[in-house]
Amino acid sequence: MTALITSFVNPKGGSGKTVAAVNLAAGIADLAYKVLLVDLDAHASASLALGLKKDPKLGFAGALIADDDIYDFVEKTANTNLDVIKASDDLVAVQVALYNQKEGFLTLKRKLDVLNKNYDYIFIDCPSTFDVLTLNALCASHAFIVPLPCEYYSTSALSTVVEYVNSLEEKGLCHAVLAGILRSYGSNGESVLNEIQNEVVRIFRKNVFKAIIPEDKSLDESIILGRPLVTAMPDSPAAKAFRKLCSEFIYKSPFWLRHN
Ligand SMILES: Nc1ncnc2c1ncn2[C@@H]1O[C@H](COP(=O)(O)OP(=O)(O)O)[C@@H](O)[C@H]1O
Ligand SMILES: [Mg+2]
Structure with missing residues (x-):
């Protein structure tokens, strides 16, 4: 078994990276696949x-810069088949160490290589910056997803991500392919949404997921409950959209593994 590793990337905070990572991971685990979510x-x-x-203080970041066994940082969650590596406070401090390490951008890849055989899918929730952690995530990934609220400012973030990943590929650092752009509804009104959605589909065509995540207040409720929406409130509109996304993702995923 070789896990397909996928990162959620968008430098804009609040673009839905974490919500998508948690619900895609939990939705796919609920379909009896073995899933690991890495909180970076x-x-x-x-x-x-x-x-x-x-x-x-000392957590996952310690495992990135020291020789700590990565297995010690994997935890089971309340969701069957879903494990997690939690974030820790020192993830910020660790960045300097990673910059100074020889080939520090490959550290996460080397750590995940050890775990790879235990999972079907590994998802990485990235910070909202192009820092050395996001660089590590992309270098470790076969594919990346860009969550995109359909608002004016988000589309410029989209081109930034694509240009960033292309520049990494040109340097031979990263081979992650764009798994898809995940659209969600913003709050700017219907006409703007449609205009932006059409433009994204026109430019990126097959690289846009068909599933669109609607605005859904249940998402905040599920976060407060500390449970993924897909399993906590499966009948909510966003949960249903995430289920569709899971099927779409699983169907397309063999291609991304083959590409790498
Ligand atoms: N489709 C949605 N409907 C309603 N609220 C959403 C939706 N997607 C995200 N949110 C809310 O937006 C906030 C930011 O989302 P999050 O996934 O944490 O973004 P990021 O990880 O990109 O910073 C969260 O409070 C989340 O509940
Ligand atoms: Mg987040």
Whole structure:
């Protein structure tokens, strides 16, 4: 078994990376696949959304820069088949060490290579910056997803991500393919949404997921409960959209593994 590794990337905070990572991971685990979610954001939103507190001072970051066994950082969640590596406070401090390490951008890839055989899918929730952690995530990934609220400012973030990944590929650092752009409804009104959605589909065509995540207040409720929406409130509109996304993702995923 070789896990397909996928990162959620968008430098804009609040674009839906964590919500998508948590619900895609939980939705696919619910279909009896073995899934690992890696929380690479010091804010630990993904860990909290799974009802887990972030690690105090020494945590996952220690495993990135020291020789600690990565297995010690894998935890089971309340969702069957879904494991997590939680974020920790020192993820911020660790960045300097990663910059200074020889080939520090490959550290996460080397760590995940050890775990790879235990999972069908590994998802990485990235911070909202192009820092050395996001660089590590992309270098470790076969594919990446760009969550995109259909608002004016988000589309410029989309081109930034694509240009960033292309520049990494040109340098031979990263081979991650764009798995898809995941559209969600913003709050700017219907005509603007349609205009932006059409433009994204026109430019990116097959690289846009058919499933669109609607605006859904249940998402915040599920975060407060510390449970993924797909399993906590399966009948909510966003949960149904995430289920569709899971099927679409699984169907397309063999292509991304073959590409790498
Ligand atoms: N489709 C949606 N409907 C309603 N609220 C959403 C939706 N997607 C995201 N949110 C809310 O937006 C906030 C930011 O989402 P999050 O996934 O944490 O973004 P990011 O990880 O990109 O910073 C969260 O509070 C989340 O509940
Ligand atoms: Mg986040």
